[in-house]
Amino acid sequence: MGSGIVGIYGFSKLWKMARFVYYALLALQHRGQETCGIVTYDGKGGLYSYKAGGLVDQVFSQPETLENLKGWVGIGCVTTVAEKDSSLIQPAIVEGPIRTALCFDGKLLNLKSLRRKVSPLEPRTEAELLALLFSRKLDVGLHPVEAASQLMGEVKGVYSLVALTERGEMVAVRDPHGVKPLAIGSFGFDYGVVASESCVIDVIGADFKSDVQPGEIYYFDEYSIERRQAVKPKPKYCAFEHVYLARPDSIVNEVPIYNTRINIGKILAEEHLAENADLVLGVPETAIPFAIAYAQKAGKPFGLGFVQTGRRIRSAIKPTQFERLVGVQLKLNPIKSAISGRRIVLVDDSVVRGTTTKNTVNLMRNKMGAREVHVRVGSPRIVTPCPYGTEVPEKDELIAAHLSPGEVSKVVGADSFHWLSIKGLVKALGIPRKNLCLGCFTGKYPIPFEDEK
Amino acid sequence: MKVMLVGEAAREHAIAEAICRSSFEPKLYAAMRLRNPGIISLCKRTGGEYVTGKTTDPEFIVESAKRFHVDFVFVGPEEPLFHGVADALEEAGIPCIGARRAPAELEMSKAFMRRLMWKHGIPGRLRFKAFKEVEDAVAYIREYAESVALKPARQVGGKGVKVIADLQAYLSREKAHVKEQHAKIISEEHMKGYTDIEDRILIEEKVEGPEYTLQAFTDGRTVKPFPLVQDNKNAFEMDIGPETGGMGSIAGRGMLLPFITLQEYRRSAEIVKACVRAVETETGYKYKGVVSGQMMLTAAWGPTIIEFYCRFGDPEAVNVLPILKSDMVELCQAIIDERLNKVKLEFEDVATVVKGIAPKGYPDRRDLAKGHPVLVDEEAVKRKGGRVYYASTDLQPDGTILTGGSRLVEIFAKGKSIPEAGRKAEACIPFVRLADGWGVFYRSDIGSEILLKRRIEQAELVRGVYKYRFRKGLVGKTIEWIPGRGKIVLEA
Numbered sequence: 001m002g003s004g005i006v007g008i009y010g011f012s013k014l015w016k017m018a019r020f021v022y023y024a025l026l027a028l029q030h031r032g033q034e035t036c037g038i039v040t041y042d043g044k045g046g047l048y049s050y051k052a053g054g055l056v057d058q059v060f061s062q063p064e065t066l067e068n069l070k071g072w073v074g075i076g077c078v079t080t081v082a083e084k085d086s087s088l089i090q091p092a093i094v095e096g097p098i099r100t101a102l103c104f105d106g107k108l109l110n111l112k113s114l115r116r117k118v119s120p121l122e123p124r125t126e127a128e129l130l131a132l133l134f135s136r137k138l139d140v141g142l143h144p145v146e147a148a149s150q151l152m153g154e155v156k157g158v159y160s161l162v163a164l165t166e167r168g169e170m171v172a173v174r175d176p177h178g179v180k181p182l183a184i185g186s187f188g189f190d191y192g193v194v195a196s197e198s199c200v201i202d203v204i205g206a207d208f209k210s211d212v213q214p215g216e217i218y219y220f221d222e223y224s225i226e227r228r229q230a231v232k233p234k235p236k237y238c239a240f241e242h243v244y245l246a247r248p249d250s251i252v253n254e255v256p257i258y259n260t261r262i263n264i265g266k267i268l269a270e271e272h273l274a275e276n277a278d279l280v281l282g283v284p285e286t287a288i289p290f291a292i293a294y295a296q297k298a299g300k301p302f303g304l305g306f307v308q309t310g311r312r313i314r315s316a317i318k319p320t321q322f323e324r325l326v327g328v329q330l331k332l333n334p335i336k337s338a339i340s341g342r343r344i345v346l347v348d349d350s351v352v353r354g355t356t357t358k359n360t361v362n363l364m365r366n367k368m369g370a371r372e373v374h375v376r377v378g379s380p381r382i383v384t385p386c387p388y389g390t391e392v393p394e395k396d397e398l399i400a401a402h403l404s405p406g407e408v409s410k411v412v413g414a415d416s417f418h419w420l421s422i423k424g425l426v427k428a429l430g431i432p433r434k435n436l437c438l439g440c441f442t443g444k445y446p447i448p449f450e451d452e453k
Numbered sequence: 454m455k456v457m458l459v460g461e462a463a464r465e466h467a468i469a470e471a472i473c474r475s476s477f478e479p480k481l482y483a484a485m486r487l488r489n490p491g492i493i494s495l496c497k498r499t500g501g502e503y504v505t506g507k508t509t510d511p512e513f514i515v516e517s518a519k520r521f522h523v524d525f526v527f528v529g530p531e532e533p534l535f536h537g538v539a540d541a542l543e544e545a546g547i548p549c550i551g552a553r554r555a556p557a558e559l560e561m562s563k564a565f566m567r568r569l570m571w572k573h574g575i576p577g578r579l580r581f582k583a584f585k586e587v588e589d590a591v592a593y594i595r596e597y598a599e600s601v602a603l604k605p606a607r608q609v610g611g612k613g614v615k616v617i618a619d620l621q622a623y624l625s626r627e628k629a630h631v632k633e634q635h636a637k638i639i640s641e642e643h644m645k646g647y648t649d650i651e652d653r654i655l656i657e658e659k660v661e662g663p664e665y666t667l668q669a670f671t672d673g674r675t676v677k678p679f680p681l682v683q684d685n686k687n688a689f690e691m692d693i694g695p696e697t698g699g700m701g702s703i704a705g706r707g708m709l710l711p712f713i714t715l716q717e718y719r720r721s722a723e724i725v726k727a728c729v730r731a732v733e734t735e736t737g738y739k740y741k742g743v744v745s746g747q748m749m750l751t752a753a754w755g756p757t758i759i760e761f762y763c764r765f766g767d768p769e770a771v772n773v774l775p776i777l778k779s780d781m782v783e784l785c786q787a788i789i790d791e792r793l794n795k796v797k798l799e800f801e802d803v804a805t806v807v808k809g810i811a812p813k814g815y816p817d818r819r820d821l822a823k824g825h826p827v828l829v830d831e832e833a834v835k836r837k838g839g840r841v842y843y844a845s846t847d848l849q850p851d852g853t854i855l856t857g858g859s860r861l862v863e864i865f866a867k868g869k870s871i872p873e874a875g876r877k878a879e880a881c882i883p884f885v886r887l888a889d890g891w892g893v894f895y896r897s898d899i900g901s902e903i904l905l906k907r908r909i910e911q912a913e914l915v916r917g918v919y920k921y922r923f924r925k926g927l928v929g930k931t932i933e934w935i936p937g938r939g940k941i942v943l944e945a
Contacts, residue, residue, distance in 0.1 A: 189696035
């Protein structure tokens with residue numbers, strides 16, 4: 001499951017954290033638009049929770065919803081998976097033995113063997129399973145850092161998680177491969193925050209400190225804070241995170257996302273310069289930095305090609321084709337006077353199914369009167385879905401897995417069509433290739449599944 | 454030569470050691486609240502003695518000093534000075550290193566200090582409001598307060614300060630709640646029982662930037678600054694966690710910190726000097742002893758006063774006293790005789806790092822942190838190039854050492870660079886533990902390159918802004934334009 005997670009720990013009981021978590025979730029909305037939820041702790045009533053399907057500002061539209069989430073500690077989550085039964089929505093809460101809430105971004109790769117440990121109890125989701133395993137370790141008297149450390153040994157998978165117990169213990173864990181991001185920050189002497197992305201830390205007015213390292217645990221309770229490098233880091237940072245998922249104002253794996261996207265645009269221009277073109281446009285929003293840098297490198301003007309209608313949404317991660325289409329059509333109202341009669345380089349972030357690109361190119365050519373449309377994609381060809389929980393469609397839906405660039409070009413109706421090379425991507429990231437997961441581009445995934453499929 | 458020291462923290466252990474290094478070969482006497490094992494062993498080694506008791510009681514201190522026939526007394530902590538220990542000693546004809554009660558108000562009353570800076574137009578001052586009634590403070594917060602620092606108007610052991618940056622309108626309500634509640638807590642808890650000043654609560658404009666401490670000796674005429682030191686207040690690494698009394702501190706070579714320029718150091722010293730002069734004008738008493746500016750490099754002024762100490766900082770004292778080359782007793786006599794300008798204040802040109810080790814539970818649950826038996830392998834620490842200074846510890850009659858609830862020891866190390874000194878101090882940590890298995894914690898990042906880099910970046914950011922303000926003639930004032938009222942120039 002793709003998600004965005006956050007945990008905020010107040011160092012004084014005066015703080016009411018629910019609103020901080022709410023704004024943190026707004027800053028994570030791009031990571032999941034289907035469900036969201038918040039759980040808080042106030043030392044009196046155990047855990048308070050509210051969760052539902054919908055966007056963050058819709059779910060928490062009533063002022064009393066946040067008012068009822070009492071306490072100086074809070075965790076929260078947004079996810080990409082629609083769910084009607086609100087008890088299944090994250091944060092997952094298990095009632096016993098120690099009441100524990102847990103938010104989880106990722107995928108468990110030894111689910112079957114983990115499930116055998118908890119039989120006959122039936123945790124219904126991966127997050128519930130993790131919460132239950134953690135809760136049981138606490139119940140036999142383990143310190144939460146030790147419990148999390150043991151859990152890290154038993155769980156094979158790709159995850160960042162944050163858990164909160166009814167005893168006011170908050171623990172954040174990033175798996176030893178660090179595929180999913182996790183950052184830590186703080187606000188003066190007042191609170192600590194862990195979040196999927198550093199932009200959250202900015203938005204709630206705190207200071208970003210660093211990434212949580214792969215294999216690292218952060219722990220907060222009323223009297224102490226601890227950090228433990230439980231397992232030696234074996235980084236396999238998700239390249240797709242840098243290209244597409246994370247916000248450009250975030251710093252992930254010590255690399256500013258914006259810088260990477262500027263590098264990508266430059267390298268794309270070096271690799272596939274559209275010499276005849278006279279204007280560069282970017283598809284909002286992710287591709288805008290690519291397009292700016294492409295234009296600079298190519299020595300061609302950058303223009304504004306599209307205006308969005310309605311709220312900003314991530315059309316590509318919507319669950320149904322209909323929603324994706326509505327999303328894209330609302331997102332991309334073209335500015336005719338900018339496009340008409342021009343030879344255009346259209347820079348896009350990731351061409352997955354090809355349908356939205358085809359739509360856009362057709363619109364530009366047929367309705368807006370573009371003379372030429374050269375498509376440049378700021379990511380390498382996506383050839384397989386992600387087994388680690390990032391929302392990428394199944395293989396039979398991936399155009400790049402089936403067609404050559406020349407064929408894609410004809411399908412979408414472009415004059416030329418090029419993806420960024422994998423080598424170019426690695427160069428743009430500035431992270432050693434051995435420390436990256438490039439699975440969706442290469443089909444080779446670095447962390448094995450232990451379960452039989 | 455006989456010298457009596459008042460106080461029992463690591464700061465006093467470092468002062469004691471500096472006194473004992475003197476060529477006058479003084480006998481060390483001590484008056485302490487708890488039995489600091491480091492100070493006791495120095496007393497024994499030099500043929501002196503110690504007493505325990507209420508060190509804030511002037512009568513107790515004067516009686517002890519008379520009984521020991523000491524030549525002078527060195528008062529380490531602030532509370533004895535606030536209670537008039539220096540005044541009582543001088544009236545009994547015993548010289549004292551430590552300010553009289555009236556000039557010590559520079560530290561004791563933060564409201565006094567701010568008024569003094571404004572009245573005398575001393576640079577590095579902040580806008581503030583002092584309140585005698587909590588209701589007025591709360592009303593002010595409701596009406597005006599945005600980004601502010603809330604402080605008890607009196608020095609109360611360094612506690613009770615809350616700094617709130619309030620820059621996101623969407624989180625203002627939550628922050629206003631915390632500010633109001635904290636104002637009440639200051640009045641009801643932190644200021645409880647203190648009747649020696651009228652003001653209760655201080656609200657200051659919030660400033661941001663790297664902090665540093667300028668410690669100095671003064672005889673009231675001359676102010677001789679020590680090398681700059683930076684303390685680290687957050688309990689946890691990377692400046693995360695609640696506020697402590699200080700988890701460790703760094704000092705660089707050439708009297709400077711890597712993120713403070715010589716010009717900024719000099720300007721800081723000028724500010725401290727101006728305040729020492731102003732306090733004499735105001736109170737009629739010469740300031741004699743130690744004065745420290747707890748400073749910050751801010752966008753508003755560059756060097757800015759956050760608070761004053763009428764003593765050395767702790768842990769900051771432990772950075773500078775072990776590398777003092779000048780004779781401590783000679784310096785003290787020069788202060789007493791008001792001829793500090795005639796003696797040199799010299800230090801080894803090395804970088805130093807001090808790391809505090811605290812029992813778990815510190816700082817918020819000292820009841821849990823107290824009473825654990827301490828094991829320190831001093832020989833092993835020495836082999837690793839470090840030195841142990843005992844802090845909040847109490848030597849028992851049977852020879853065991855129990856924690857007092859705060860930092861239990863401070864480890865000192867020196868080196869060619871701050872990171873080198875930091876690595877040496879780090880290597881000493883495993884040789885300090887609690888015999889009953891209760892956990893201890895410390896900050897491994899103090900003295901590290903990564904933390905230094907952060908400080909340098911932060912300083913560069915602030916320096917850029919204050920230099921811009923100097924260029925534009927905006928230092929010490931704020932210009933605003935309010936619709937319907939026009940241009941307003943606020944003095945600051």
